[in-house]
Amino acid sequence: MNDTIDEVTPGKLEPEDVLTSILGVTIKKRRLELGYSMEKVSQISSVSRGMLGLIESGKTTPSIGILWKLSKALRTPIAEMIPDLFLRTPKVVRKDEGRIFKLHKGNLEARSLHKDDADKLELYEIKVASGNFPLPAWFENQFEQNIIILEGRLEITFQDKTYSLEQGDSAIFLASDLLQLKNPSSQEVKLIWICPHHQDRK
Structure with missing residues (x-):
């Protein structure tokens, strides 16, 4: 796969943005499970490759x-493509609930918000204090990651480029x-x- 990162034009973060992101991750995960390329899914579904990429x-x-x-192309019912997080309401996670993981003397903190019943996706709220940090250990066994900035500015660095992300x-x-x-x-x-749930993750 050569699609390692996508950027979205800065703007106000809306609730539906989270649903859109999770739906996109779910569709791509299912495509990869079937071993399908984007071109093959496009051909089977009659949905353009460009549209599939945006989704x-x-x-x-x-x-x-x-x-x-x-x-139909991914042989998956629509209901299974939409996360339980949005199907089985109401589902409430209080601010003092959920497992909390800390690294680097508490400067990097993750709070578990949701893991769907089918073990397909996990959702975390991450807090990053001032400083530089490697990939959090909680995600080392994962594959594709999707992040959405709620507050502040975060820089993410890859081999040949650094991206600066702001709210939205x-x-x-x-x-x-x-x-x-x-x-x-x-x-x-x-x-x-x-991130997609990994079978080795406890």
Whole structure:
């Protein structure tokens, strides 16, 4: 795969942005499970490769018609493509609930918000204090990552490039490609981190 990162034009973060991102991750994960290329899915579903790319990167929400075509091509019911997080409501996670993981003397903190019943996706709230940090250990066994910035500014560094993300920006990348997270300011950064559940993860 040569698609390691996608950037979204800065803007106000809306609730539906999270759904769009999770849906994109779910569709791509299913495609990879089947061993299908984007071209093959496009051919089977009659959905253009460009549109499929936008959907998988979380840049657009598919219409019901397109979602139906993709569900047929991926041999997956539409209901299974939409995360339980949004199907089984109400589901409330209080601010003092959920497992909390800390690294680097508490300067990097992750709070588990959701793991769907089918073990497909995990959703975390991440807090990053000022400083530089490698890929959090909690995600080392994961593959594709999807992050959405809620507050502050975060720099993510790969082999040949650094991206600066602000509130409302999102990025998709492979865990193996990420070298460093950096909060360049004194303000704490908050973000949502979405990743596929790994069978070895406890």
